[in-house]
Amino acid sequence: MSEINNPCMTCGACCAYFRVSFYWAESEEAGGVVPQSLTEQVTPFLSCMKGTNSKSPRCVALEGEVGQSVSCSVYLNRPTPCREFDQSGLNGVANTACDRARARYGLPPLDVDLPMIDVGAFTPELAEVHQAD
Numbered sequence: 001m002s003e004i005n006n007p008c009m010t011c012g013a014c015c016a017y018f019r020v021s022f023y024w025a026e027s028e029e030a031g032g033v034v035p036q037s038l039t040e041q042v043t044p045f046l047s048c049m050k051g052t053n054s055k056s057p058r059c060v061a062l063e064g065e066v067g068q069s070v071s072c073s074v075y076l077n078r079p080t081p082c083r084e085f086d087q088s089g090l091n092g093v094a095n096t097a098c099d100r101a102r103a104r105y106g107l108p109p110l111d112v113d114l115p116m117i118d119v120g121a122f123t124p125e126l127a128e129v130h131q132a133d
Contacts, residue, residue, distance in 0.1 A: 007048065010070070011070065013067070013102045014098060015059040015072070016058040016066050016101075017057060018052065021042055021052075022034070022130075023045065023080070024047045025122060026080060027047055033076075034074070035077060040053060049079065059072075065070075067105050067130035077100045085097070089110040090110065092113055094112045
């Protein structure tokens with residue numbers, strides 16, 4: 001998905017709604033890539049991005065205004081939770097966590113574009129294959 005069509009570039013709600021916790025070894029100090037100066041220790045095994053461990057979280061790496069224009073200052077070195085957090089609607093799959101974060105900032109949920117099914121390709125033989133699974 002290009003940056004032009006990526007709704008995350010005008011959102012950023014997830015970065016200012018959730019605590020971004022990850023295994024401590026993802027930080028630079030332990031040989032990982034997440035900048036140590038942008039993390040804080042949560043438990044002996046968990047770190048989080050600074051700014052996200054509060055009642056009003058906002059990741060210190062988030063630049064810009066939520067709902068307008070945003071970017072991540074450590075995008076290439078972001079932790080696993082950020083890498084794995086998909087926008088709602090990506091590949092036809094809703095992400096209720098994305099929807100909740102967007103709602104907190106008055107943003108509507110993203111459309112879920114469900115893939116089109118070619119009913120002409122659905123044959124009795126194909127139905128038998130699916131029933132066998």
